[in-house]
Amino acid sequence: MLKSSISPYKKIIFFYIVLGFSLQLLSAYGIHTFQRLLDAIPFSSGINELTGLLIGYGLALAGCAILNYVMVSPETSLPKSITERLKLLALGKISRMDYQAYSHIGTGEWIQVIENGARAGSGIVYNFYLRIFAELLPTLLFSLVFIGFYSSTIMWVIAGGYIVVFLMTRLLLRFLYSIKESLLAHQEKLSRYSVRGFMELVVFRLNRRYSKEIDKLTGTANQIVHQNVQIRLIHESFFALFELLIIGVKIVVLAVGITDIVAGRSTLGVTLALLLLIDKVYSPIAIFNVIYIDYKLDALTYRRFEKGLNAPSDRNLEQGMQVNQLQGKIVFEDVSFGYEKDQPLLKQVSFSLPASSSTAIVGLSGSGKSTIVKLLLGLLKKDSGRLTIDGTEIDELQLDSLYQHLSYISQDAPIFDDTLRGNLIFDEVKDDSELYDILRLALLESKVRSLPEGLDTQVGERGLKLSGGEKQRLAFARMLAQSRDLIVLDEPVSALDNISERQLMETVLETFRDRTLIIVAHRLHAIRQVDLILLMRGGQLIDQGSFEELLERSEYFRELWSKDGVEHEAV
Numbered sequence: 001m002l003k004s005s006i007s008p009y010k011k012i013i014f015f016y017i018v019l020g021f022s023l024q025l026l027s028a029y030g031i032h033t034f035q036r037l038l039d040a041i042p043f044s045s046g047i048n049e050l051t052g053l054l055i056g057y058g059l060a061l062a063g064c065a066i067l068n069y070v071m072v073s074p075e076t077s078l079p080k081s082i083t084e085r086l087k088l089l090a091l092g093k094i095s096r097m098d099y100q101a102y103s104h105i106g107t108g109e110w111i112q113v114i115e116n117g118a119r120a121g122s123g124i125v126y127n128f129y130l131r132i133f134a135e136l137l138p139t140l141l142f143s144l145v146f147i148g149f150y151s152s153t154i155m156w157v158i159a160g161g162y163i164v165v166f167l168m169t170r171l172l173l174r175f176l177y178s179i180k181e182s183l184l185a186h187q188e189k190l191s192r193y194s195v196r197g198f199m200e201l202v203v204f205r206l207n208r209r210y211s212k213e214i215d216k217l218t219g220t221a222n223q224i225v226h227q228n229v230q231i232r233l234i235h236e237s238f239f240a241l242f243e244l245l246i247i248g249v250k251i252v253v254l255a256v257g258i259t260d261i262v263a264g265r266s267t268l269g270v271t272l273a274l275l276l277l278i279d280k281v282y283s284p285i286a287i288f289n290v291i292y293i294d295y296k297l298d299a300l301t302y303r304r305f306e307k308g309l310n311a312p313s314d315r316n317l318e319q320g321m322q323v324n325q326l327q328g329k330i331v332f333e334d335v336s337f338g339y340e341k342d343q344p345l346l347k348q349v350s351f352s353l354p355a356s357s358s359t360a361i362v363g364l365s366g367s368g369k370s371t372i373v374k375l376l377l378g379l380l381k382k383d384s385g386r387l388t389i390d391g392t393e394i395d396e397l398q399l400d401s402l403y404q405h406l407s408y409i410s411q412d413a414p415i416f417d418d419t420l421r422g423n424l425i426f427d428e429v430k431d432d433s434e435l436y437d438i439l440r441l442a443l444l445e446s447k448v449r450s451l452p453e454g455l456d457t458q459v460g461e462r463g464l465k466l467s468g469g470e471k472q473r474l475a476f477a478r479m480l481a482q483s484r485d486l487i488v489l490d491e492p493v494s495a496l497d498n499i500s501e502r503q504l505m506e507t508v509l510e511t512f513r514d515r516t517l518i519i520v521a522h523r524l525h526a527i528r529q530v531d532l533i534l535l536m537r538g539g540q541l542i543d544q545g546s547f548e549e550l551l552e553r554s555e556y557f558r559e560l561w562s563k564d565g566v567e568h569e570a571v
Helices: 002-043 046-071 070-098 100-102 107-150 154-197 201-206 210-263 268-309 369-376 398-407 420-425 432-441 445-449 468-482 499-509 548-553 555-570
Strands: 331-338 346-354 358-362 384-389 404-407 486-490 518-519 531-535 540-545
Touching: 002 046, 002 070, 002 268, 070 107, 070 268, 070 499, 154 210, 154 268, 210 346, 210 540, 268 499, 268 531, 346 369, 346 384, 346 540, 358 369, 369 384, 369 518, 369 531, 384 531, 398 404, 404 468, 420 432, 420 468, 432 468, 445 468, 445 540, 468 499, 499 518, 531 548, 531 555, 540 548, 540 555, 548 555
Parallel strands: 358 518, 358 531, 404 486, 486 518
Antiparallel strands: 331 346, 331 384, 531 540
């Protein structure tokens, strides 16, 4: 995925590396020019003889200033671009992820993994590899070349210092690995539990859970702070030791330089140039060891990111037979399914739904109603049996093309953090008059017209500004606006009053009477007019027929109807 994240920026990366080499060449040449200027002063008769060196030195400094400014753009854009692209690639991966794999990942934990992983991926590419090729390598190369020009002995002393620094780095990494692994786990735990506290305010407040949740997370937060402090202290210990090493090398170079100056073998300018170049040649090593440690820690973080993204993709989301037209004939033949092989949720279910028919699936909670729907939608994959749509096995269909022809409303009627218009039609274009006609059918027109911003009203995260009934009616309006060939409703009216429920169900049955309509229902009075009712219990289809037929012959159905009647009287 890292290769994909940098592929759009290859030209910028090449330009950035060329700028880096040019900058470090000019910088090293500037020190060399300064040394020549300094050593020429005792032998010159005036400023005129030094004009050429002064101009050369000034041009080198000006060139460095210009190149530093030009590099600001790629230095700013590249890390940000790579981070955001990795997030987009992660979203693309999630869009193709197998539904079962997706359902096992906690939202808060996954958000933290993506945030950490995207930053780590950007750190690997920019803070490690690009800094090496655009900054450290050219600095080291040109500084060593000019040091070798002055003294090959000092060049070898510096090379020996590299070995010491490398050994220091290996020692530090042993401590940092275990700390970083634990830190990431604590960060993800904190995110998972804090996100649920943010998203479920009403549940947590009314159940007086916030104080306990905060107490639970306080220890984790303290551990995160402690581990961050440990990592910082280990980093800083490296810098302290490294600084002592450079001081030692400088003292040696200065002592040798003074001896050579006294003996007439060197000049003050050469000694000063060597001291300046030592700073330049050791700075990349110091920086490299820090970014190498960060690289190893980022690699650890990024592996967690990739591990999450390596969850299996839906095998036929984008592959298989294109669905260009949908009649809506659905057949289940001995279909079984279970998350665990020895614990089936659905057991050899068989039924046939004609095209352009209306069907309700009823039963107690946990009877397998929603499982049938998710199998029909291709979200879950059956363990055995056949499931065909218009005569074609669902595993042979390209699901993405199937989804162009169906609308689905789940139990929680998901609403997005967007405007009412955006929730209705996403990014499609429709006249306001057409949208208000749809809202009228969904019993929302008067509510929307009363809002100051009308269709452009923001509904908040997960439709927080709407009541439960309004969210379900808005989801119904979206389905009506889509007007597709297969309509699947999974307990879509749980938050509606009886009158609104009856009116909406009548609208749906009338509007889609020539389409295939499937309704998972808890309230039986809402589905009296459907063509067929499937009666589920314990993961098995125990009967099927019209409302009157089941009421006459099925004691279980009568029990459900009796409970439904009691609820109506209570209401």
